[in-house]
Amino acid sequence: MSKSLQAIRGMNDILPQQTPVWRYLETTFARLLEAYGYSEIRLPILEFTDLFARGIGEGTDVVDKEMYTFLDRNEESLTLRPEGTAGCVRAVLEHGMTGGGQVQKLWYSGPMFRYEKPQKGRYRQFHQIGVEVFNQPGPDIDAELIVLTARLWKQLGFANAVTLQLNSLGSSEARARYRDALVAYLQQHFEQLDEDSQRRLTTNPLRILDSKNAQTQALLIDAPTLHEYLDDESREHFEGLKARLDAAGIAYEINPKLVRGLDYYGRTVFEWVTDKLGAQGTVCAGGRYDGLVTQFGGKPTAGVGFAMGIERLVLLIETLGLVPSELNPPAHAYICAFGEAAELAALALAERLRDELPGLRLLVNAGGGSFKSQFKKADKSGARYALILGEDELAERMVGCKPLRDDTEQQSIAWDALAERLAACLA
Template sequence: MSKSLQAIRGMNDILPEQTPLWRHFEGTVARLLDNYGYKQIRMPIVEFTELFKRSIGEVTDIVEKEMYTFDDRNGDSLTLRPEGTAACVRAVLEHGITGGGQVQKLWYVGPMFRHERPQKGRYRQFHQIGLEVFNLEGPDIDAELIVLTWRLWGELGIRDAVKLELNSLGTSESRGRYREALVAFLSEHLDKLDEDSQRRLKTNPLRVLDTKNADTQAILADAPKMADYLDDESRLHFEGLKARLDAVGIPYVINPKLVRGLDYYSKTVFEWVTDKLGAQGTVCAGGRYDGLVEQMGGKPTPGVGFAMGIERLVLMLETLEQIPEEISRQVDVYLCAFGEAAELAGLALAERVRDQLPNLRLQVNAGAGSFKSQFKKADKSGALYALILGDDEMARQVVGFKPLRGQGEQQSIAWDALAAHLATCIVQG
């Protein structure tokens, strides 16, 4: 017996009953970004592997263990994008849209791919919304990214469930000095470090700071602190960021162990975390990467950005029951028509109503059926009201109007008055 076809492990279908909440989330973000002056960019999901090796870092966990990489028919090594920043930088360089110091405030949305162990809130195909800003080097734009997300949490009703963590990694030079001090300290405790931290000590020592191993964390309590190695420029930048967050009234926590998992970060790094999703606590993260554009072949260009995980934030909305009532209702009005003449008239009437009420969610019954069966479908659709069109209504050029979700008697509405009546009822409903 042949094996039944199914999705690849960690790559999930998003079913019709789930997509309304996704659309609500994505629409809320898109509207907010429009209001803040960000423009959307769309990049391919497949890039040359070299792009991620040069940007993310060859000794990061992502490049070493998690990327989906393959050779195409031309022998080129290609990779499904594991994150969006590198691809966005490649795009702005290729098309020259940051040349001459042009400020670009960009955002994107789409799937990313990492070969991780699937678990709730962590998948092999996952979706992100990302923002990238180029050619602005001050703490004001860092603050704007954080303020923008703070406003988003408020609009979604989850502000009380997230916490902002901040750190500064300094410049590459100051980070290099800190790395040397950290390696010297950890080398003295090498035999007490967990196996993963021992490996990271040789390849990417800053990543030891965010280990989940309790014994290693105990050792790190006495480790050198990044703040003690910051250069004056990075320190002033960080103070400027904190001053702006204080001015807006956004609470935050300084986390000296926050380093992020990508090599390209410098100065500001931040994460929005929650305790509502178990182990997968980070819902949005990012920071500054002033050296990345130059590292990828461009001229020195300041950059800062973040990415948020859609799966985790949708899960948060469900967990906290922050789902607007209209999201669970996909139909406002359901039109039932009985007989071919009524079906023809109903189709024309529905289109006239849609012309007048373009935002009305009006579903016309398809597949004919008895009075009982059509009303059953109307009720199952979740509609607030049913419209009824049969021989009697046709003769009087009216439509029956019946509430489905509350009290109220059925009434007859003239065809030319239907749109105005629906507009009043849907607003009140």
């Protein structure tokens, strides 16, 4: 027997009953970003593999284990994007958008791809909304990004369910000094490290700080901390960020082990986390990457941004029971038509009503059927009214209007007066 067709593991269909909350989240955030002066950019799903190897960093789990990479017909190595920042930096460089100190405040959304073990809130195809700002080096823009996300949580109704964690990774020189000190400390306890941490000790030792292994975390209690190695400029930047968050009334926690999983971060890093989703607690994360544009061949350009996972935010909204009831409203009216002449008239009448009442949710019966079957479909649709067109109504240019949600009597309404009657549905 042939194998039944099904989606690839970790790549999920988003079904009609799920899409309204996705659209609600995406629309709410798009409006918020517009209010803060951000512009949308749309980026390719495929990029040359070298973009991510250079940007995210050799030795990271993303590059070494998780990317979907293949050779195209020209034998060029391409990768389905595992994140959005590298592609956005490539785009602004390619199109000269940051030259002359131009400030760019950009946002994008769409699918990302990582070969990870699928679990609740973590998938191989997942969707993100990302924000990137270029040529703004101060802590004020870091604060704005955090403040606008805090406003989004308020608008979505779960501000009390998330916590902001902050850290500073300092300059590349400060991180290099800290890296040496951390490696020297951990090498003394190499045999006690978990297997992943032993591997990371030579490839990406800072990632050991957020290891989930309890024994490794116990070892880190006495390890040197990054804050001991911060340079003065990074320390001043971090203090400036905290002062602005304090002024805006944004509560935060300092997490010295917060390092993020991508090599391009420096100075500010932050995460919004929740304890409502089990192990997958991060709903938004980002930070500053002032050296990334230079790393890609551009002139020194400050950069900062964040990304949030749509699946995880939708899951949080649903878990907390915060899906607005009006997201998938029923039709206002359902037209039942009996006979070919009535069906033709119904089509024309429906389009006329849609012209006159742009917000009208109007369904027209398709596939014919008896009076009983059409009325049953009208009722099942949730419509407020059934509009009836038969031979008699057609001859008199009238429509039978039967309320479906109360016991009010059916009325006959002239075609020319129908829009006025249905306008009350939109009030």
